Amino acid sequence: MFAAVWLRAPARARLHALRELYRRFFGENTPDARGRRLLAEWLSPAQRAQFDEHRYFDVVGCDTGKTYRIHYGTAANVHEIDGDGRAIMGWCFVPSGFLVPGDVMLAQKIALETDERGAIALANRFPPATHSEHFYRRPF
């Protein structure tokens, strides 16, 4: 059935279908896509929903109970936020080794949820207004 439909399709349509298949297969197997998949597997349902909608998610520090917002990115992407969701301080710490954004964000989540003091002790502070929301909302 599939073969019959496939053979009747014009050459251009077949080529288009093949290109789409190739794009999807390799697009979903890039390091970036793999990092996003791993991140999604390890987020809580609430964090995942927040990330899907806003491209950031919030975590609660295990030592102080402070809330941090982790934006999609690989540097200067963690903000401590107040009760109204306003950024009050930026904290920059990343895993070494040029990892993809999903991996970096997951390492930051685990660090803040399991060893907040250790993560903050090695982080560099930055003013939260350094980057606008637009900066973090670049397409995947």
Next chain:
Amino acid sequence: MATQIVMDQTGDTRHEFDPGNAEALARAERRFRELTGAGFTAALRNGPGEVTRIRSFDPTAQETLFYPRLVGG
């Protein structure tokens, strides 16, 4: 099957092993020691979104994640 997931520049590398196989378990424990000795942090997933750091090999862990040493950015 249990899995050890190591973050790297490809996204991640997964090592699957049968915890009931003593040789595979020993290899997994050796990998754990090598990675944590090199500065990687190991973490387990306890439930949806719940994570625990571990400092010694857990032979019952179904999924262990390793990420490289954190540095100030």
